[in-house]
Amino acid sequence: MPIVEKSLVEVERTETLEVDGIDVSGDWNTFLKSRVSSDLDARILDWVKGEPQGETISRCWQCGTCTAGCCMHTDYGLTDFNPRYFIYLAQIGYEEELRKYATTIWRCVSCNKCVERCPKGVKVEEVVHRIGSYLTATGAAPESPADRFDRAYTKNLLRRGVLDEAELFREYERLEGRKTPTRELLRMAWTLLKSGRLHTGPLAHRTRGWSRMRSVLEAQLAEDDRAHAPRSRGPPAGGPR
Amino acid sequence: MSGAVPSRGPSDPVPAYYPGCSLDGLGKAYEISSRQVLKSLGLSLDRIVDYNCCGATEVKNLSQDVSVALPARNLALARSMGRNEVVAACSGCVYSLTRANDAVQDEATRGRINSTLARGGSPEYDGNASVQHVLEFIYRRAGPDRVRAAVRRPLEGLTVAPYYGCLYTRPKRYTGVGKTPGTDDPEHPHFLDELLIACGAKVVTDYSAKTICCGGGHALSDLEVSVAFSASVLHEAKRAGADVVATICPLGQINIENHLDRIRAEYGDDVIRPVAYFTQLMSLAFGSSLREARLSDNFSRPDLFLRSRGYS
Numbered sequence: 001m002p003i004v005e006k007s008l009v010e011v012e013r014t015e016t017l018e019v020d021g022i023d024v025s026g027d028w029n030t031f032l033k034s035r036v037s038s039d040l041d042a043r044i045l046d047w048v049k050g051e052p053q054g055e056t057i058s059r060c061w062q063c064g065t066c067t068a069g070c071c072m073h074t075d076y077g078l079t080d081f082n083p084r085y086f087i088y089l090a091q092i093g094y095e096e097e098l099r100k101y102a103t104t105i106w107r108c109v110s111c112n113k114c115v116e117r118c119p120k121g122v123k124v125e126e127v128v129h130r131i132g133s134y135l136t137a138t139g140a141a142p143e144s145p146a147d148r149f150d151r152a153y154t155k156n157l158l159r160r161g162v163l164d165e166a167e168l169f170r171e172y173e174r175l176e177g178r179k180t181p182t183r184e185l186l187r188m189a190w191t192l193l194k195s196g197r198l199h200t201g202p203l204a205h206r207t208r209g210w211s212r213m214r215s216v217l218e219a220q221l222a223e224d225d226r227a228h229a230p231r232s233r234g235p236p237a238g239g240p241r
Numbered sequence: 242m243s244g245a246v247p248s249r250g251p252s253d254p255v256p257a258y259y260p261g262c263s264l265d266g267l268g269k270a271y272e273i274s275s276r277q278v279l280k281s282l283g284l285s286l287d288r289i290v291d292y293n294c295c296g297a298t299e300v301k302n303l304s305q306d307v308s309v310a311l312p313a314r315n316l317a318l319a320r321s322m323g324r325n326e327v328v329a330a331c332s333g334c335v336y337s338l339t340r341a342n343d344a345v346q347d348e349a350t351r352g353r354i355n356s357t358l359a360r361g362g363s364p365e366y367d368g369n370a371s372v373q374h375v376l377e378f379i380y381r382r383a384g385p386d387r388v389r390a391a392v393r394r395p396l397e398g399l400t401v402a403p404y405y406g407c408l409y410t411r412p413k414r415y416t417g418v419g420k421t422p423g424t425d426d427p428e429h430p431h432f433l434d435e436l437l438i439a440c441g442a443k444v445v446t447d448y449s450a451k452t453i454c455c456g457g458g459h460a461l462s463d464l465e466v467s468v469a470f471s472a473s474v475l476h477e478a479k480r481a482g483a484d485v486v487a488t489i490c491p492l493g494q495i496n497i498e499n500h501l502d503r504i505r506a507e508y509g510d511d512v513i514r515p516v517a518y519f520t521q522l523m524s525l526a527f528g529s530s531l532r533e534a535r536l537s538d539n540f541s542r543p544d545l546f547l548r549s550r551g552y553s
Contacts, residue, residue, distance in 0.1 A: 052305045052344065071454050075473070076466055107463055109470070110298040111454035112336070115412035116427055123414075129302050145462035146302075153299040153458075154307070161293040163262040172461055195538045197269050205265055208291045213314065213361030217307050220357060224304035 041093040047134050048090050054130035059120040060087045066114035066124045072107055080104045083114055083128050090131045095140070098131070102141035105132040137228050148175045154221065158214055161207025166192070166200035256326035256378070257319035257370075258286035261334040262294050268331070268491030270535035274520035275330055275375055277534065281391045281527040282383040286328055289318050295337040298408075298458050309350065310357045312341035317358060317366035330375040332408040332490035333457075338372045339415040371417075374409055376489050376519065380432040381423050385439035393528035395441025398550060401522065402445050402483035402514070403433040404474055406493040407454040428452075433489060433519055440526035450477035455493040464503070471497040472504045476512045484550075485543060487519040494518060498540035515543035525552065 016025040048054035064084045067073050072081040081104055089098040105128065114124035135141035149172055156168045166189075173179060192198040199205050207213075264272040279285060292315050301308035316338060319327045329335050345351040345368040355365040373381075379388075410418045410427040419427040430452065434444045455474060456467025474497055478486050488494040497504075497516050505513055517539055524534040531537065531552060536544035 052350070053301060071470070072466070075453060076469060107459070107466060109454050109457045109459050109463070109466060111407035111457065112411040113407065113454075115414060116410075121414065123412075126301065133302065146459060149458065149462040150299040150302045153297070154303055157262075157294040157296070157300075157311075161291075162265070163294045165262065165266050169461070176462075191540065192267070195269065195535070197267055197538070199266055205262070207293045209362060210293065213293070213363060216357055216361040217310060220307050220310070221304050224306065 037094065039094075039096055041095060044090050044093045044095060044098070044134060048127065048130045051130065053123065053126040056120075056122045057087060057090065057127045057130075060084075060091065060122045060127075061120055062088060063119065065117050065119060066122075069113045069117055071111050071113060072109065078104070078107065081107060083108075083124050086128055086131050087122070087124070090127075090134070099135065099140045102135050103144070105135065105141070106144035106146045108132075133228065145176060148172070158217055158221070160204055161210035161213070162205045164200050164204040166198065167204065251325070253324050253326045255285050255287050255324075256328050257322055257324040258288045259292055259295075259315055259319070259327050259329040259334060259338065260288065261292070261329060261331045263331050263333075263491035263495075267495050268518075270521060270538040271330055271491055271494070271518040274518055274524040274529075274534050277524040277529055278379065278520045278527065281524075282379065282387055284379070284382050286378075287322065287324070289315060289322070289327075292318065295334045297333045297337055301337075301340070305344075306353065306357060308337070309341045309344045309354050310361075312338045313345060313354050313366045314358055314361070314363045316341065316370045316372075317364045319370050320367060321364045325370060327370050327372045328375050328378045329372065330489075331492065332374065332406055333492050335372055335374050335416060336408040336411075339417065342368065342370070342372065343415050374489070376409065376432055376436070377418075377423075377425060380425075380436060385435045388436055388439040388523070392440055392526045394526055394552075396437070396522060396526050397441050398443075399441075399485060399522075399547075400443045400445060400483045401437050402448045402474075402478035402481060402486045403437060403451060403519075404448075404478075404486050404488050404493060404516075405430045405433060405452050406488070406490045407452060407457065409489055410452060433487065436523065437487060437519065440523055442522065442526075445478070445481035445483045448477060448481045448483070450474045455490075455496040457492060457496075460492075460496045460499065464500075467496060468500045468503045468507065471500045472508050472512065475504060475514050475516075476508060478514050479512050483514065484546065485522070486514050486516045487522055488516060489519055491518075494539070501541060513541070515539070515541045515546045517541075517543040 048057050062084060067082050067084040070083055072078050086105060108125060108128050110125055112125050118124055136143055136147060152168060152172045152175060157163045189198060293311060296308050296311040300311060329338060345354055351368055358365055410425060410430050413419045413427050418424045425432045437444050450473050454470055456470045460467045494516055517536060521534045521536055531544040531547055
């Protein structure tokens with residue numbers, strides 16, 4: 001049975017205890033609750049490793065350098081965001097525990113400090129995204145705002161080859177059901193127009209001869225999407241139903 | 242591990258220039274001021290025509306092959322222009338271009354990507370274009386000495402916080418920063434410090450937000466985090482005693498400026514600092530007017546602040 005540290009440690013428990021006639025009562029802070037895990041599923045690891053973004057997960061030896069420098073964990077102070085732990089849970093296939101972080105794991109901002117510092121060459125940022133997408137693919141995590149943004153971004157750039165920033169902003173706001181007040185939008189639009197930066201809609205930049213590339217890449221994207229779709233690869237038995 | 246691809250050919254007299262969507266869009270002031278700076282230093286770049294978006298950090302979360310093919314197409318265009326070197330001004334672009342370079346060092350991947358490119362009507366990519374940030378390019382090709390010689394109006398009395406952000410230096414596995422000779426230090430970058438000092442500005446040395454993230458691609462999807470990081474870029478600048486923050490990435494620039502109202506509401510008016518692309522400040526030092534350096538384009542209006550300091 002693997003020791004999954006956090007969930008097994010009881011904090012500050014006072015015990016009255018006698019061992020071999022010697023009184024060892026007192027305040028203990030590291031009692032390990034005994035537990036047996038029978039729901040570990042190695043297929044999570046296989047799934048994460050299944051694409052190049054997740055391949056390097058096997059190199060991780062759990063030193064924690066990633067978490068120590070992680071800006072979400074350390075600077076922002078979201079201590080539940082612990083890339084080392086996410087990797088550990090994925091490595092041993094402890095889905096039940098991993099699911100507790102379903103609404104946390106997407107918040108990585110991709111600053112890549114972890115990838116920079118990892119002594120073992122784990123592409124931590126990409127691995128963490130891959131673990132996150134396992135949770136969404138199996139339905140264990142809801143689609144996150146970042147997932148929706150990634151999609152809106154990709155869809156937008158594939159349309160013309162270059163991004164229409166203003167259009168993406170509007171499209172994403174619609175997805176989230178948000179609405180920037182018209183006055184503020186007009187103010188922004190005016191500043192951009194004045195400085196000749198309002199390249200949106202019919203004025204948007206486009207890559208010449210893009211349509212062929214667009215259809216090839218959209219087909220590729222759809223193919224990869226199907227591979228990620230829930231159940232198409234048979235999600236591990238431990239997965240949610 | 243391949244890391245960034247060192248130039249396999251001789252270095253180009255005029256490397257290819259990859260603008261990316263930002264420099265033709267919201268970051269236009271960055272593009273225009275970069276051109277002014279390069280011209281003053283006698284450097285030139287050759288624009289990649291009909292480039293496409295590099296995919297930034299978003300596309301890789303959906304598809305590995307699309308996330309490699311997008312930047313690879315641009316690198317292929319640079320190679321078909323006969324160039325070994327590509328310069329980009331956006332750190333996000335540098336990240337995805339170098340990431341694609343890393344991926345195509347694997348022969349099977351390169352074959353797959355090239356078949357995608359060919360089907361889409363693009364030239365194939367041999368994997369041999371090295372990529373650098375425009376800051377590195379200016380530092381390596383001109384360096385502080387030539388910058389000092391080109392200064393016509395030293396930025397005296399101006400205290401600047403050099404904000405490098407995350408993806409300029411990171412990760413070295415992709416960017417090659419710190420590994421390849423003549424590159425910046427990944428943990429303690431200093432190229433921007435040196436160039437600004439050469440322009441006569443005072444640069445704050447204990448700027449702890451130097452390489453933090455601005456919230457990056459989560460600027461819209463995770464406001465809470467993005468506003469907090471953007472605010473600390475400004476707050477640390479204030480603590481270190483800087484008047485202005487210099488940026489080297491359009492994403493950082495736009496994120497901070499986009500959040501100004503929220504930062505003001507949450508952290509107060511006194512953390513607000515004008516934010517400008519480093520090339521705007523350099524261009525100013527090389528003799529451009531505030532208007533020519535497009536300092537009025539920025540939402541944080543560095544032009545107003547600089548005018549109050551006697552610049553015109």
